[in-house]
Amino acid sequence: MSRTSKTLISIVVVLLIIWGGVSIYKKNTKPVITGPIKIGVMTILSGDLAFLGENVRNSAQLAIDDLNKDGRYGQVQLIVEDVGGLADQAKAVSAFHKLVDVDHVQYIIDGMTSNGTMAVAPLLDQSRVTMVTPLTGGENVDNAAEYLFRNGPSDIKAGTLPAEQLMSKFHYTKVALLSDNAEYTNDIAKHFRAAFKGTLVSDQTIAPSKTDYRTELAKVKTSGAEAIVINTADGVSSTYLIKQARELGIKAPIFANFIAFGPNLLKTGAAGGVYIYDPEFNEGSSAVQAFLAEYTQKYRADSPIRFHTTGTYDAVKMGLEAITSVGYDGTKIHDYLLSHIQNWAGYNGTVSFDAKGNTQTGFVLKQIKNGALVLVP
Amino acid sequence: MEYLINVAILACIYAVLALGLNLVVGFTGLLSVAQASFYGLGAYATAILLTRFGMNFFLALLIGVAIAAVFALLIGLVLSKFKDDYYALASLGFNVIVYTAFLNLQNITRGPLGIPGIARPTLFGFHFTGNLSFLILSLVAVAIAYLVAQFVARSSFGRALKAIREDEPALRVFGYRTLHFKLAVFVIGAALAALAGALFATYITFVDPSSFTINESIFLLAVIILGGLANLRGSILGAVSLIVLPEILRFVGFPTEVAAQMRQAIYGALLVILMLYRPQGLMGEYKL
Amino acid sequence: MSIVPQLVANSIIAGAMYTLIALGFTLTFATAKFFNLAHGAFATVGGYITYSLLVQAGLSPWIAIPVGIVAAGAVAFIVHHTVFAPLRKRHSSNMVLLVASLGAYTVLQAVIAMIWTSEFKSLPLKTAERSIEFLGGIITRTQLFALIAALLIAAALIIFLKFTRAGRAITAIGDDEEVARVVGINTNRMMALVFVIGGVVAGVSGIFTGYDTGIEPGVGMPLLLKGVIAAIIGGVGNIYGAVLGAFLLAVVENFGIWKIAAEWKDAIAFGLLILFLLFRPRGILQK
Numbered sequence: 001m002s003r004t005s006k007t008l009i010s011i012v013v014v015l016l017i018i019w020g021g022v023s024i025y026k027k028n029t030k031p032v033i034t035g036p037i038k039i040g041v042m043t044i045l046s047g048d049l050a051f052l053g054e055n056v057r058n059s060a061q062l063a064i065d066d067l068n069k070d071g072r073y074g075q076v077q078l079i080v081e082d083v084g085g086l087a088d089q090a091k092a093v094s095a096f097h098k099l100v101d102v103d104h105v106q107y108i109i110d111g112m113t114s115n116g117t118m119a120v121a122p123l124l125d126q127s128r129v130t131m132v133t134p135l136t137g138g139e140n141v142d143n144a145a146e147y148l149f150r151n152g153p154s155d156i157k158a159g160t161l162p163a164e165q166l167m168s169k170f171h172y173t174k175v176a177l178l179s180d181n182a183e184y185t186n187d188i189a190k191h192f193r194a195a196f197k198g199t200l201v202s203d204q205t206i207a208p209s210k211t212d213y214r215t216e217l218a219k220v221k222t223s224g225a226e227a228i229v230i231n232t233a234d235g236v237s238s239t240y241l242i243k244q245a246r247e248l249g250i251k252a253p254i255f256a257n258f259i260a261f262g263p264n265l266l267k268t269g270a271a272g273g274v275y276i277y278d279p280e281f282n283e284g285s286s287a288v289q290a291f292l293a294e295y296t297q298k299y300r301a302d303s304p305i306r307f308h309t310t311g312t313y314d315a316v317k318m319g320l321e322a323i324t325s326v327g328y329d330g331t332k333i334h335d336y337l338l339s340h341i342q343n344w345a346g347y348n349g350t351v352s353f354d355a356k357g358n359t360q361t362g363f364v365l366k367q368i369k370n371g372a373l374v375l376v377p
Numbered sequence: 378m379e380y381l382i383n384v385a386i387l388a389c390i391y392a393v394l395a396l397g398l399n400l401v402v403g404f405t406g407l408l409s410v411a412q413a414s415f416y417g418l419g420a421y422a423t424a425i426l427l428t429r430f431g432m433n434f435f436l437a438l439l440i441g442v443a444i445a446a447v448f449a450l451l452i453g454l455v456l457s458k459f460k461d462d463y464y465a466l467a468s469l470g471f472n473v474i475v476y477t478a479f480l481n482l483q484n485i486t487r488g489p490l491g492i493p494g495i496a497r498p499t500l501f502g503f504h505f506t507g508n509l510s511f512l513i514l515s516l517v518a519v520a521i522a523y524l525v526a527q528f529v530a531r532s533s534f535g536r537a538l539k540a541i542r543e544d545e546p547a548l549r550v551f552g553y554r555t556l557h558f559k560l561a562v563f564v565i566g567a568a569l570a571a572l573a574g575a576l577f578a579t580y581i582t583f584v585d586p587s588s589f590t591i592n593e594s595i596f597l598l599a600v601i602i603l604g605g606l607a608n609l610r611g612s613i614l615g616a617v618s619l620i621v622l623p624e625i626l627r628f629v630g631f632p633t634e635v636a637a638q639m640r641q642a643i644y645g646a647l648l649v650i651l652m653l654y655r656p657q658g659l660m661g662e663y664k665l
Numbered sequence: 666m667s668i669v670p671q672l673v674a675n676s677i678i679a680g681a682m683y684t685l686i687a688l689g690f691t692l693t694f695a696t697a698k699f700f701n702l703a704h705g706a707f708a709t710v711g712g713y714i715t716y717s718l719l720v721q722a723g724l725s726p727w728i729a730i731p732v733g734i735v736a737a738g739a740v741a742f743i744v745h746h747t748v749f750a751p752l753r754k755r756h757s758s759n760m761v762l763l764v765a766s767l768g769a770y771t772v773l774q775a776v777i778a779m780i781w782t783s784e785f786k787s788l789p790l791k792t793a794e795r796s797i798e799f800l801g802g803i804i805t806r807t808q809l810f811a812l813i814a815a816l817l818i819a820a821a822l823i824i825f826l827k828f829t830r831a832g833r834a835i836t837a838i839g840d841d842e843e844v845a846r847v848v849g850i851n852t853n854r855m856m857a858l859v860f861v862i863g864g865v866v867a868g869v870s871g872i873f874t875g876y877d878t879g880i881e882p883g884v885g886m887p888l889l890l891k892g893v894i895a896a897i898i899g900g901v902g903n904i905y906g907a908v909l910g911a912f913l914l915a916v917v918e919n920f921g922i923w924k925i926a927a928e929w930k931d932a933i934a935f936g937l938l939i940l941f942l943l944f945r946p947r948g949i950l951q952k
Contacts, residue, residue, distance in 0.1 A: 046638060050783055081627070089581045089588060090387050094380070094624060101379040118493050118583045126506075140490060181480055181928055183489040183585070205481075205928045212679055212878070215919045216927050218671040218802075236785050240878055247796050248671065248803050264879070267787060269794070408760050458943060462700045462759050466893065467942055470935030477932040595767065602764060638775040645771025649748055652765035656757070 043111025134311025159191025397569030419571025491585025605661025674802025695902030705885025711868025741864025900948030
């Protein structure tokens with residue numbers, strides 16, 4: 001047997017011995033926490049979606065500053081971990097372990113795309129650490145873990161609401177759907193197709209983040225669709241779709257999800273008249289407007305995704321409430337959230353967690369007029 | 378502790394991937410950018426067999442390896458017509474095609490929704506749910522991969538591979554069926570990648586196509602080039618380095634806005650510097 | 666209303682964009698004989714410098730565009746000088762150059778992302794975009810300019826390579842570098858020139874991309890890969906080939922989307938490449 005093989009086998013044997021010893025001494029209790037209240041944030045701080053992660057991080061910090069202005073919560077520490085870029089489940093798992101095992105965090109705010117959330121979900125239940133996501137969630141996330149809460153809008157509604165309104169409100173029976181094959185939009189498209197009672201004269205899946213959709217749009221143009229539904233997971237594709245649709249002379253009204261609305265779309269000049277399904281949050285409240293203004297002032301730019309800001313604020317607030325009521329323990333926080341966040345007044349509106357830990361926030365129909373979103377009555 | 382165990386497990390998975398790729402690139406001189414496809418095939422096969430058919434992990438692993446091997450045979454056959462840069466380009470093309478298939482064959486793979494809820498392995502009633510036990514399993518996998526790779530490297534088969542790398546036409550003149558050798562090593566590399574994929578699937582318990590893009594293949598190439606081509610211990614060293622480095626950076630505290638870009642820039646600069654000053658990598662004997 | 670005219674128009678637009686990137690690539694590949702993956706980054710640099718001058722500094726397009734193009738050429742020169750030239754002097758293999766070019770691409774992309782963030786940016790037009798009827802389909806004014814530019818540049822390159830001394834020297838290097846050197850051609854200087862020209866053309870491609878659809882730091886690689894496919898199927902090293910390959914690729918992609926679903930677009934492009942590599946590796950037009 002070669003030397004290297006022998007070395008390898010001896011390493012394995014040694015590890016088995018260590019493992020045996022550790023298992024005997026390892027007790028399955030959580031460490032006693034003293035010191036500042038730690039709120040973990042796992043989000044995307046690098047790559048294409050960095051603006052999303054920065055928004056979540058900034059909103060969380062601002063929320064803490066606001067809520068703790070009089071020092072009632074003592075010292076509150078925000079620990080932010082980057083799970084950078086779309087793809088990295090492995091990074092999400094590593095970030096989780098760092099937060100929970102090294103920093104001893106019991107409450108985490110989730111600002112990741114759903115593949116990161118899904119990778120971490122089983123770990124939450126295993127370690128009994130509570131995580132709240134103010135981002136949108138579909139069926140995947142809604143059912144992923146007991147200790148995972150969603151207080152952002154439901155993807156199911158992002159599909160069913162347009163499906164209902166296209167027929168009931170606008171009387172469009174022939175509709176074209178352009179969807180990209182991402183987790184977020186896949187879910188929405190599924191629910192849309194199931195709920196739409198008219199005819200889908202064109203149903204195409206586009207490749208995400210490409211730049212040339214003219215042929216797909218040409219197919220839409222010849223399909224005779226009365227309205228076009230654009231359902232993409234990133235603002236890049238939707239901007240191109242809308243711009244190129246208008247360039248090709250397509251006149252039908254366009255209904256898009258909230259991701260489509262942004263400065264890039266407005267710059268194209270094709271944005272006027274586009275309908276947007278905007279996530280519901282308590283826009284009318286002066287406290288909310290004040291908070292958003294504070295965000296703009298402190299971070300020198302408007303919040304790019306306002307419902308993330310309000311949702312993160314709510315997540316921080318309910319977390320602090322829970323921790324000061326029942327102590328810094330993931331299980332107790334979990335139980336508190338389920339029982340106490342019922343008809344709870346947050347910046348997202350009045351919300352309640354159902355048995356699975358999900359709220360029922362939805363969407364409202366708006367239209368782009370002169371560069372701003374105007375509510376459609 | 379859990380945190381370190383987690384990093385170690387990931388390093389093991391990438392070590393297995395690196396060993397497989399090194400056999401193909403380092404020993405045989407075939408610049409394959411397709412390793413992530415076989416990684417994905419192993420991962421998806423394991424995921425589907427475990428979630429939909431409740432199969433035992435070890436059986437699913439073998440089937441996953443077999444599936445990857447079959448695909449490797451077919452893809453390798455086509456690739457064998459090419460040389461050097463064209464080989465690299467064509468293998469990249471295959472990676473794109475396989476990835477697109479993962480994304481779009483939703484009846485099989487659930488596309489971007491991915492496959493959640495993959496169970497951890499069980500063996501004779503023992504569940505590998507604890508991370509420490511999973512680490513042991515991963516280390517065993519690395520050991521197996523290493524032994525396989527070493528067997529290949531030290532045998533006459535391995536010597537033939539190196540000869541192919543240096544001067545294929547000459548070898549053919551001597552009557553060696555170089556095609557068979559190239560196919561064999563490509564299949565072995567793919568099998569090891571599938572092994573890593575199976576481990577990955579059961580460790581993270583969730584797979585989706587985003588882990589198997591060409592970026593992943595390129596990353597693996599960097600791992601083995603850094604570690605040293607045609608040096609097996611170098612591959613393990615390369616894998617450990619490139620997994621541990623970002624984790625260390627987590628504690629170093631680059632301003633987060635530029636952290637990932639800094640990492641990318643460092644990694645790119647590393648490739649350039651290596652090529653300029655040490656193309657054989659940290660421990661290699663073969664310069665590309 | 667038939668969809669075919671629009672598909673033809675779409676193919677022509679896409680073909681023009683692919684031509685621009687394929688031209689630069691095929692020239693450098695024919696002369697230096699290795700895949701330069703950083704070529705895509707040159708395009709991105711051109712786009713971003715122009716963006717920065719146009720939007721951030723508020724300068725006129727008449728300044729911003731030429732400066733952007735020059736910047737792309739300059740970056741190409743720097744990369745060649747610091748990375749490729751030393752490696753080639755040591756007779757490094759193609760694979761080393763390929764990996765080094767990948768490293769250079771990664772660094773450039775990361776630096777661009779650090780300076781301008783990863784959000785995608787588009788180059789704004791001074792006057793509103795106008796749609797034009799073209800062969801029964803609709804294209805925009807910018808796209809028409811891109812088409813004209815692509816054909817003009819291709820023609821310019823053909824004339825340059827055939828009728829100028831430098832151009833003929835470059836062709837000679839592409840045929841046989843050793844002989845060219847023996848004959849007295851300053852291969853180092855010519856090689857630098859090739860890369861600068863390649864970078865300049867890539868810069869044009871990046872700027873048009875910025876106007877037509879928009880740029881983000883990673884836009885260079887997918888663009889380059891299409892250019893590579895176009896160059897190879899058209900016949901690598903051949904300017905006519907690059908143009909032909911670009912339009913052929915565009916046609917296959919767009920008509921492919923029509924008949925097969927759009928999400929398989931990338932797979933179709935690479936499938937086409939592999940078929941060509943298998944059955945006609947020299948491309949349609951041999952050199």
